[in-house]
Amino acid sequence: MSRESVINWIVLAGLVAVPLWAHLSDEPFTITLATRAVILALAAVGLNIALGIGGLVSLGHAAFFGIGGYTMGILAHHAQTYTPVMEWPLLIEGTKSMPVIWGLSILFSALAAFLIGLLSLRTSGVYFIMITLAFGQMFYYFAISWAEYGGEDGLSIYVRNGFPGVNTLVPIQFYGLCLVALLIVLGFNAALARAPFGLALGAARQVPARVRAVGLDPYRLQLLAFTLSGAITGLAGALFADLNRFVSPTMFSWQLSGELIVFIIIGGVARLFGPVIGAVLFVVLEHWLGGLSDYWHIYLGLMLLGIVLFGRGGVIGMVAGRERSHD
Amino acid sequence: MSGLLSLESVTARYGASQALFGVSFEIAEGEVVSLMGRNGMGKTTTVKCICRMIPSGGLIRFAGQDLSRLPSQRVARLGVGLVPEGRRCFRDLTVRENLIAAARQGPWTLESVAALFPRLGERSDQIAASLSGGEQQMLAIGRALMVNPRLLILDEATEGLAPLVRQEIWQSVGRLKRETGMAILIIDKSLRELRSVADRGVILARGRDVWTGPMHALNADIASAHLGV
Numbered sequence: 001m002s003r004e005s006v007i008n009w010i011v012l013a014g015l016v017a018v019p020l021w022a023h024l025s026d027e028p029f030t031i032t033l034a035t036r037a038v039i040l041a042l043a044a045v046g047l048n049i050a051l052g053i054g055g056l057v058s059l060g061h062a063a064f065f066g067i068g069g070y071t072m073g074i075l076a077h078h079a080q081t082y083t084p085v086m087e088w089p090l091l092i093e094g095t096k097s098m099p100v101i102w103g104l105s106i107l108f109s110a111l112a113a114f115l116i117g118l119l120s121l122r123t124s125g126v127y128f129i130m131i132t133l134a135f136g137q138m139f140y141y142f143a144i145s146w147a148e149y150g151g152e153d154g155l156s157i158y159v160r161n162g163f164p165g166v167n168t169l170v171p172i173q174f175y176g177l178c179l180v181a182l183l184i185v186l187g188f189n190a191a192l193a194r195a196p197f198g199l200a201l202g203a204a205r206q207v208p209a210r211v212r213a214v215g216l217d218p219y220r221l222q223l224l225a226f227t228l229s230g231a232i233t234g235l236a237g238a239l240f241a242d243l244n245r246f247v248s249p250t251m252f253s254w255q256l257s258g259e260l261i262v263f264i265i266i267g268g269v270a271r272l273f274g275p276v277i278g279a280v281l282f283v284v285l286e287h288w289l290g291g292l293s294d295y296w297h298i299y300l301g302l303m304l305l306g307i308v309l310f311g312r313g314g315v316i317g318m319v320a321g322r323e324r325s326h327d
Numbered sequence: 328m329s330g331l332l333s334l335e336s337v338t339a340r341y342g343a344s345q346a347l348f349g350v351s352f353e354i355a356e357g358e359v360v361s362l363m364g365r366n367g368m369g370k371t372t373t374v375k376c377i378c379r380m381i382p383s384g385g386l387i388r389f390a391g392q393d394l395s396r397l398p399s400q401r402v403a404r405l406g407v408g409l410v411p412e413g414r415r416c417f418r419d420l421t422v423r424e425n426l427i428a429a430a431r432q433g434p435w436t437l438e439s440v441a442a443l444f445p446r447l448g449e450r451s452d453q454i455a456a457s458l459s460g461g462e463q464q465m466l467a468i469g470r471a472l473m474v475n476p477r478l479l480i481l482d483e484a485t486e487g488l489a490p491l492v493r494q495e496i497w498q499s500v501g502r503l504k505r506e507t508g509m510a511i512l513i514i515d516k517s518l519r520e521l522r523s524v525a526d527r528g529v530i531l532a533r534g535r536d537v538w539t540g541p542m543h544a545l546n547a548d549i550a551s552a553h554l555g556v
Contacts, residue, residue, distance in 0.1 A: 196428050199417075200429075203417040209399075210411070212399040212403065213380075213411065214473070215401075215403035215404040216428075
């Protein structure tokens, strides 16, 4: 077993053991922190398909996180106020069912990612970063001005949505749901990275002309990757909204897009568990350093600086060594 | 003559400087054609035009289709397999991954590529960047074959390789010719080897085709006039 997979197993064991310990010793807040870490990890794992394998530095992934969140918020809001989402041309009711909300969150964020990708992927490099940022900000300002759904104040959902057979109000059970979602997506990513699609996507990052020479279209590969990536981040947004029982325009903020990138860089770009380690460290530091100082971001910044300058494979790269180069 | 590939008065330019002034030749199904000429005469440029990696004037047809409006990935899918100059494998991928990333339906599979190049089969889990030059060249050929082309283009496939490795590559080109009947367009400096494997030759000079004929008709006068050998 490679050192990287040893690290992955340790992280996985921690993700199971720590919340279980917290549950048994009656520390619900630790479970909430762990849930937050797992959900942010899921969002960053989604981004890692585009950024890590595809080399597409998207500074607009908060758009998909927010779309997932607002899909949940709007559906649950209508369900709790007993009003229809839409009456014409067809009647659409709100819902409190997680499976339905998740499905729709994935669908809408995938659709948005497809449309944004369709335009953004015609550019590359710094222009791609800027155009995705612009799309993200478009959604942000739209949400702020969307008075029907709380505008700047956002939407509160009083009771967490339901999942068949699970009591989502019990922290450890909701955590379990989130962890399973993360594991399924990680499994999907692992398979994707080894499939011809993932290999060709990685090759397109390095030498697009060679990929064309074997009959593949880099634009199509990247568009599919961007769509999948957005869909997963959208699912994370729906879970995040359910964790907080609250959605607001900050879910669309570009700072969040930046944080997702930071998670990936801390953990290790294009490493399967890179975003997971990054998100866990971020949440732990946020909680721990945040308790010591209001300016904890300075320390996070220093740490990021250190990792970028001295350990270009992120935490995993520093421990496991560089198996493959990612420039 | 109904060729698999035909070029008619193909022109190309890099910015202000014109590189091809009118190149015409044909390749029939199953034919091995060598494209010759001194350095800078337009051989690689001609290949780039065929593969639509640079825009060109004139007419290029492959299997009855006009290539001039197609993006380069469509040309590859029609059946033009390019082994580019300088090898250019996907450096970060393993041998196996290089091959399956390119795979398309057809007779060429991981097994048949490994049968042609046993060394690739032995190193299937090795990262491409860590292979020797000759092995990378074999991988580049294998990758082009995985696309299951009707025409294989080899651009300087033996350049910079040790004599023994060159021999191995020439042997496999010979096997491809005998066993598959695939059309092959070869650019190479070694006239002796080209004579043994190619059916016909085309010589380029200053962006024009100046001689076309069967390889046995390429006499010393023509060679010294256009190739400097």
